[in-house]
Amino acid sequence: MSVKLIVDSGSDLPKDTLDKYDIDLVSLIVHLEGQDYFDRDTIDSQTVYDAMRNGAAPKTAQATPDTFYDIFKKYSDEGRPVIYLAFSSELSGTYQSATIAKQQLEDEHSDPEIYIIDTRAASMGHGLIAYHLAEAIENGGSVQDILDTANFYVNHxxxxxxxxxxxxxxxxxxxxxxxxxxxxxxxxxxxxxxxxxxxxxxxxxxxxxxxxxxxxxxxxxxxxxxxxxxxxxxxxxxxxxxxxxxxxxxxxxxxxxxxxxxxxxxxxxxxxxxxxxxxxxxxxxx
Incomplete structure (x- = not known):
């Protein structure tokens, strides 16, 4: 079956690109004025910018291992290879959350085909890597070819x-x-x-x-x-x-x-x- 591509909201990929290539998005968490929100799901960036201009100091948190477990399991149960492109591990703990979830699935199941790539990138640096990878997947490359393509874009x-x-x-x-x-x-x-x-x-x-x-x-x-x-x-x-x-x-x-x-x-x-x-x-x- 075709490779399933997953990114997190640190990629800043436009919605039309996510939809065009059927890319799943995992939301990072935004803490603003006493409330927790899911980036691009229960809060939009305009709300955050307006609040910052009025003196608010929002904070963020990584996506949880449970979130990744659920999404990885869904596609693993379908027998689909999964590639998750992570927001730089130097800037967020989200990569680590995904790694924990992958390990849990490996402990429970025999060899789920899950690949986690630290893009070492942020915003549309991360997003462009996903964009190019989605095109490679659409063109029918093997899993190894797609991983090699990801490695190239991460490094350049x-x-x-x-x-x-x-x-x-x-x-x-x-x-x-x-x-x-x-x-x-x-x-x-x-x-x-x-x-x-x-x-x-x-x-x-x-x-x-x-x-x-x-x-x-x-x-x-x-x-x-x-x-x-x-x-x-x-x-x-x-x-x-x-x-x-x-x-x-x-x-x-x-x-x-x-x-x-x-x-x-x-x-x-x-x-x-x-x-x-x-x-x-x-x-x-x-």
Missing amino acids: MVHIFTVDDLEYLKRGGRVSKAQAFVGGMLKIKPLLHVEDGKLIPLEKVRGSKKVVGRMVDLAGERGESLDEQTIAITHGDDEDTANMLAEKLKEAYNPKEIIIHQIGSAIGAHAGPGTIALFFLDDLQK
Whole structure:
């Protein structure tokens, strides 16, 4: 039977992509103003961004092993191979929850075919890996071919992003209180990327317009054959800047496709409103 692809809501995959490729979504948990919600199920990102602008400090939690047990068992009982693409294990415990559930099923059943892949990615970096993998599954590749494809995209996905307010990263321990204060005073926009699944400061740019231009430049410096790629942009309730970035990328590199999507509640709770993120590959699978 065909491989079943599962992602979590840290992937920020648009609903039409989930529906088109029949990808199952596991929700991360968002804690806001005394209540727990399931990302993209019982809460939407707009609610989270509006609350943050009004001073709320949402927190998040990983999906539980029980959640993964139920979904893995459903498809294992049908005899379907399962591939779960996990939000970076350096940023969430959700990968570990899935691993616990897989172990439990292996203890109860003989050799369920469950593969858990740490994407070492976030937002549409994670989502683009799933997008490419879904196409490989649709094209009828063997399980091993699909796993090899996943490994390629995990190793070649580039993240470049900036946040509107360093205060949100300060809350999550990504920058110090002093850095957040000075950055805000000087209107410094930090650029960050992802290495081995971790958020790493890249450089600082002064001013919002300059940071968009620098993101375009970095795409050219780090990307490979951008005109042949599907590129993704995600934003924290700032569609205008996302569209501006997309237009500049089209002018500079004419990508095959650009996907624009709002960052979900789970990642938005840490990055904050005004975040802009860009995702592309530094190599192409020929």
